[in-house]
Amino acid sequence: MGTPLLRIQGLSKSFPGVRALSDVGFTIGYGEVHALLGENGAGKSTLLKILSGALKRDEGTIDFADQPYEIDTPIQANDAGIVTIYQEFNLIPPLSIAENIYIGREPTNGIFINRKLMFKNTQAVLDRMGLALDPKRIVSSLSVAEQQMVEIARALSMDSKLIIMDEPTSALSETEVEVLMNIIRTIRAEGISMIFVTHRLKEVSEICDRYTVLRDGNFIESGSIGDVDERDIIKLMVGREVNALFQRREYVAAENDDQPIALRVSGLKNVFHLNDVNVTRIQGAGFEVRRGEILGIAGLVGSGRTEMARMIFGADERAAGTIEVFGEVVDIQSPMDAIDAGIGMVPEDRKQQGCFLELSVAANMGVVALKSLCSGFGFVDRKKESEMISEFASKLGVKMSSDRQKIGNLSGGNQQKVIVARWLAANPKILIVDEPTRGIDVGAKSQIHEILFDLANQGLAVIVISSELPELLCVSDRIVTMCEGSSGEILNTVDATEEILMRRMSGL
């Protein structure tokens, strides 16, 4: 196999009180797509930060392209040939694709930027990737997937030998993931290596050549993807067999049919301003969900599934359509109205829309139910509050040192449990959860699923939106598909397969 491109030996890194990486070592060959796997907190991010120059290692040696890899800054890492593409892109939205790709290293004529050459070089890189994008396009007009392509193009334009991608597919739809996979194959064929960090194991077996698993900062195993299956990898990641993973709950649709319809929406339509024009994304969407049932909403990114949920919850304006809760038409204009009608929503973006990162677990959990905890004059009953918090923390298995702990210091899975608890404490009749397990490790995922099952068993109507079809097929009793802003027929999950859902989501 010759000398590898990257060889890591005895790598360790400690933070005050935490040993984030301990004696980690593995190698990556030329033209290899390497999956770096592990639960949240396994040390993947620390390792990436060391490779990208954002952190310094305490111990260990790294050899890159037959040279000792000694860098202090991300710029030096780029110069050495390692480029990292983070989940949050580092693009500047109002600039063009070419300007973004060559930012900080623009080709010049004396003191002036040689724009012609810049556009020409950019076109060359885009062609190399097989992308039909105009180098002069403004980045803010691109889709998330296209922006990611620009990041990859930038990495290629720097002649990098190793491209690190942190959760590259988490914000992409299934078709966009396919495009990305093709680009990765093209790049690999040129002899460029990649480190691929993802929670989606299906993609790992599809695209990766080799893998390395980390757990609790320790190196667990490296090997060839062909020698293991998804179950083996999960076992390595969590250090135990996960039986509950993707296990369906017992449910017979017919038995539930005599339950009242908790939520019925019809004729939903939205209108919003985009670049001075009125745009309608949702047109004639609707569905119904019964008490004690979990309804999945499937759709590609951009199909309007999140917009529909936000409209029902009053987070975005509704141009038309009716919402009925247990047979009564409710006029929802704001989240406050929705809450009064008994609807809760766990939003899509946990950090931006869900958590108060600087506030305590207690404040995060109590925020919706506060009203019911207040005596006259709006005084919070502290005793009732702490009782409620410990009740829900133990019910949902939130791991925390105390309820005064900042939610920002919890893992993603625990944060999500707190957000779910926030709604349960307010005792809703209908709960919408948008991407409940995005960016959450495998173990916590199945815990969240269990929680959803419990809620349905207790008589809540639960609506789950997810871009992972296996997850939807696992948790939902029925599934409605969204395609370009309108909803299809509701399917019983027992009759659904990924292929059927994909066809409907793509409008075939």
Add this chain to the structure above:
Amino acid sequence: MLNEQTTQISAPKKAAKTEFDVIGFFAKFAPLIFLIVLIIAFGLANERFLSPRNISNILTEVSIFGLMSIGMTFVILTAGIDLSVGAILALAGMMAALVATGGNYEGAATDSATIWWGFAFLTAIGVGIAAGLLQGFTTNWLGVPPFVVTLGGMTIFRGITLLVGGGGPISGFDAGFRWWGRGDIFGVPVPVCLFGFFAVVAWVTLKHTRFGRNVFAVGANPEAARLSGINVKFVITAVYTITGFFAGLAAFVLAARLNSAEAVAGMSFELRVIASVVIGGTSLFGGIGGVAGTVVGALLIGVMMNGLVMLNVQSFWQQIVIGVIIVLAVAFDTYAKSRRSSA
């Protein structure tokens, strides 16, 4: 070596949190420690510094800024800012003086004013509340950032004060009016009593009421607050109304203490008020802080100014020292924030 740790499947990654957090502790108590050190140092340097008379002076002077700082704490907790408090103070004081003297620009010469001081009091508070309410509405419904709204408010209210005030000061209020600035309750100056009382009320409001909790939530993440069913617009309007109320109250107390109201009153007060809040540890990014810190911050500035005067330090130096403290306080806040987000 490898096996030692693999046995621990759920490694206690958060173990560090239970250890003593030096920076966290310092962030919380640095202003208080600094205040105590200052008091001891000035007390040793000049024996008159700790005389009852001087302490009473410091506290009374601090109270007027302190009242406004309490209001400002609410605003800054929502990640907002109110630059207009000094101008609102001038306007509210002027209107109160006009009411107290029956519109007599010469002022009432004697204590025989015919108009009850209570009307002047209500005027000052009412003007403050109205000004704050107006700015809160503008911020919410026109979507103008509070920095700009209150910057505009600052010059608008100052201009109105000059218009209605006719240029000169209005002085000469009756004893009932003056009591609010010069009187005492069991030996404690009335302004100090007010400051203490409202500090406690504000502390209880922020800690123990739904409204207070919502102020923190809106400051920490306005979008998450909205999606949690909090009426964000109401909270924002309310906090500017609260600063307006406190500016009005401070205006009345200041006019009573000086026995006079003038259009240039409260010039650049907003800077010292904001400084008190920020030095007290309330984050300009919103969501972190509280009234207890603000009280310490207000006292810190007051003690510093008074102490430097006692040591015969040129007044220019006071401004320099306070400026340095503000920058250090904000630098620390920014550092603590970056440390939190990388943890």
